[in-house]
Amino acid sequence: MEVTSRKSNQKGTLPLDLPATRVEAQIEAAEQRYRRRFESPELESGWTVESGIFDLIEPCISPDQLKDFLQFSRLVQSESEVEQAGDNSPPDFARFKNLTAETVLELIERLPGRALADRQNEAPLLLDFLRACLKNPDDVSLFGYYVGPQRGDERISVEGMLYHRHSDLEIKRFHDESCSCDELWDYIVEECDWSEAIISTPDELTEVSSEHPQGVGWRLWWD
Numbered sequence: 001m002e003v004t005s006r007k008s009n010q011k012g013t014l015p016l017d018l019p020a021t022r023v024e025a026q027i028e029a030a031e032q033r034y035r036r037r038f039e040s041p042e043l044e045s046g047w048t049v050e051s052g053i054f055d056l057i058e059p060c061i062s063p064d065q066l067k068d069f070l071q072f073s074r075l076v077q078s079e080s081e082v083e084q085a086g087d088n089s090p091p092d093f094a095r096f097k098n099l100t101a102e103t104v105l106e107l108i109e110r111l112p113g114r115a116l117a118d119r120q121n122e123a124p125l126l127l128d129f130l131r132a133c134l135k136n137p138d139d140v141s142l143f144g145y146y147v148g149p150q151r152g153d154e155r156i157s158v159e160g161m162l163y164h165r166h167s168d169l170e171i172k173r174f175h176d177e178s179c180s181c182d183e184l185w186d187y188i189v190e191e192c193d194w195s196e197a198i199i200s201t202p203d204e205l206t207e208v209s210s211e212h213p214q215g216v217g218w219r220l221w222w223d
Contacts, residue, residue: 018101023134030108030116034127037113046149049090051110053156056103057146060096092150099144099158101137104130107156120144120159122200123222124192129158132192139165140192160221162208163188181205184218 033040048054058066099107108116108130116127124132133140144158185201188194202220209216 018105018134018137023105026105026108027131027134030111030113030127030130033111033113034116034125035113037117040113043112043114043154045152045154047112047115048146048154048156049149051112053107053110054090054146054148056106056110057096057099057156058090060099060103061091061094061146065094066091090148091146092148093145094148095143095145097141097143099133099142101133101140104133104142108134111156115155118155118157120157120222123159123202124194124197124199126156126158128192128194128197128199129161132161132194135193136163136165136191139163159223160202160204160219162217162219164217165191188218188220 111126111130116125116130118126123129129142133142141162141164142158143160143162144156147153147155147157185205189199200222203223204219204221206219207216208219
């Protein structure tokens with residue numbers, strides 16, 4: 001069964017504020033950093049703040065999460081610690097969503113090679129997710145979680161994505177024999193250029209509606 005798109009523009013066309021030459025250059029640079037990641041020093045505590053990574057993803061974190069963290073911090077910290085941290089200290093853990101290509105382009109420029117190797121169990125590498133988003137800027141948005149410098153495993157981790165390309169395939173909730181999820185997955189792998197990557201199928205692949213201009217999309221999530 002053919003997978004169809006309702007996009008009016010040609011597939012792969014980049015928005016005006018994402019110049020193709022910059023995108024390709026940053027992807028190539030990130031791939032080089034990833035390949036040479038073991039030649040770089042270990043990441044030090046606070047790297048997500050000093051590099052501006054947290055500032056980039058903060059708008060994708062719900063204000064309620066940030067408010068709850070701030071309130072909790074004021075309960076467990078001393079007055080001097082609260083005063084020193086201020087209201088802009090990053091949370092120790094927060095979930096983000098709707099990470100789009102515009103922000104991803106800024107992220108991929110700043111992420112060190114060791115960070116690009118982050119992987120949520122059998123999900124694609126962080127580098128694979130970011131590259132897929134940049135190559136499909138109108139169709140892919142990412143979601144995941146942020147771990148702050150208060151913890152020893154500080155990082156940004158993507159655990160799934162929304163794929164906003166309409167399909168006439170029928171996806172069943174329990175993925176029985178009549179479900180076309182395998183065909184949809186093969187299509188997504190091709191469009192995201194994941195054929196060379198070592199990736200397991202997502203733990204959940206469900207149809208979702210959203211505020212995206214195309215409406216219907218697919219949510220892929222890895223546990």
